[in-house]
Amino acid sequence: MSMNTVGITEDEYKTISGFVYDKFGIKLGDQKKTLIIERLQKILRIGGFANFKQYFDYIISEPTGEAILTFIDKVSTHHTFFFRENDHFEYMSNHALPYLVNKYKRSGEAVDIRIWCAGCSSGEEPYSVAMCVNEFIETNRLKPTDISILATDISVASLEKASSAIYQAPSLAHVPPLYRQKYFSAPASDGNFCVKPFLRDRILFRRLNLMREDYPFSGRFDIIFCRNVMIYFDAPTRSSLIGRYHRYTKEEGYLFIGHSESISRSTLIYKYIKPAVYQKA
Ligand SMILES: C[S@@+](CC[C@H](N)C(=O)[O-])C[C@H]1O[C@@H](n2cnc3c(N)ncnc32)[C@H](O)[C@@H]1O
Incomplete structure (x- = not known):
């Protein structure tokens, strides 16, 4: 110093x-x-x-x-990048979304899948989700409105960056080349990439402190991402947060946490599916 x-x-x-x-x-x-x-x-x-x-x-x-x-x-720490912990995105596209669509169809309800990225930082995580969701929508001939994405964080500066949708090349290192072409406009003279407006508009960014006892949501979620956020919380804080997430998860909905995070077995109210993936039984 x-x-x-x-x-x-x-x-x-x-x-x-x-x-x-x-x-x-x-x-x-x-x-x-x-x-x-x-x-x-x-x-x-x-x-x-x-x-x-x-x-x-x-x-x-x-x-x-x-x-x-x-x-x-x-x-607080805001480090993040596109397609971080990519197996979550693969699991969501290949298992969770097909499972949920079937669930809606079985029950005769219209598909209305709601995804929440809690602690989204500067947006790389929800935009990665949005790219996978868009691919899924196109492949399965769903309507864009069948799947919605909410992304929240406590940090105003991070949310402003997320809404601006402008990123430097290094954070795109894990974006597949085809997605780079399809979802980002060509780099500007400063070398920065911008998420195309049609994808940006699929995400609702809001400020929210996860420590609130109740969240201002009208409905519950089918998928919650809360990755690399709880790592900074202690065990009692983590377990009460998991309890709140459980309340805001629909039946058979999923919770994705960071791979370096864990939920202690004694407080495990979700069913364990695979490392860092849980489902509401
Ligand atoms: C390291 S980033 C994780 C970003 C992304 N989820 C990922 O895995 O790449 C952690 C984020 O959690 C947010 N955060 C920390 N405490 C929070 C709280 N009490 N409420 C809401 N967000 C919080 C921080 O502002 C930060 O942007």
Whole structure:
């Protein structure tokens, strides 16, 4: 750290990490201290805050709530890329979607598959879902409105990037060449790719804190993706979140979690299908 870096005291770190845990469920252990100091340094400098206490007092009293949003944008991790953990997308296309369409047909109901990407970051995950869904719709002669996609995150900056739908080449590394042609416009002079509007318009992006007790949804979901989000939560937070997801999953609906995440067997209310894939029994 440079000479000009503002350090953090034990008390300040305890206050800030306690606040992040209570409000957002994110556990900041001592090993994250240096990272947090680095991530907040620029804000402290630009805002002219002499120390972390001054900064924290400001964010919790600032009336619009904007300062808290900027703070959580900086503190949380947004790393993501297209077709991350690709076997989930293959499983969704080859098993989950056909199973769900059949379920609707068996019961005589119109197909109305609702997918939710919870913790979607800057949009690479829901756009990957949307590409697979579009392929599935075309192959199975469904209507685009038969399958809808909601994508939520706590981070306003990430959601703005998701809505802008503009991405740099490295994040497209795992997009199959055919999909790149079909779903992205040719790179602009700055080398960036843009998701074509017809695909972008298939996704509804909304801000949502997953720590809320109830979610403002009118219906339940057939598929929930919550990948690489719970990794930052502790066990009690994870298990109450899984309980909420269960409430918002339709019968026989699916839950996809990150491959490095796990649901403890004692709190497992979904049926285990395969690593990181669960179904509501
Ligand atoms: C590492 S990204 C994962 C993105 C994507 N799901 C993936 O697997 O590539 C984690 C995201 O979870 C979001 N997040 C963390 N805590 C949250 C909360 N309490 N409510 C909503 N989103 C949250 C962060 O803002 C971040 O964008």
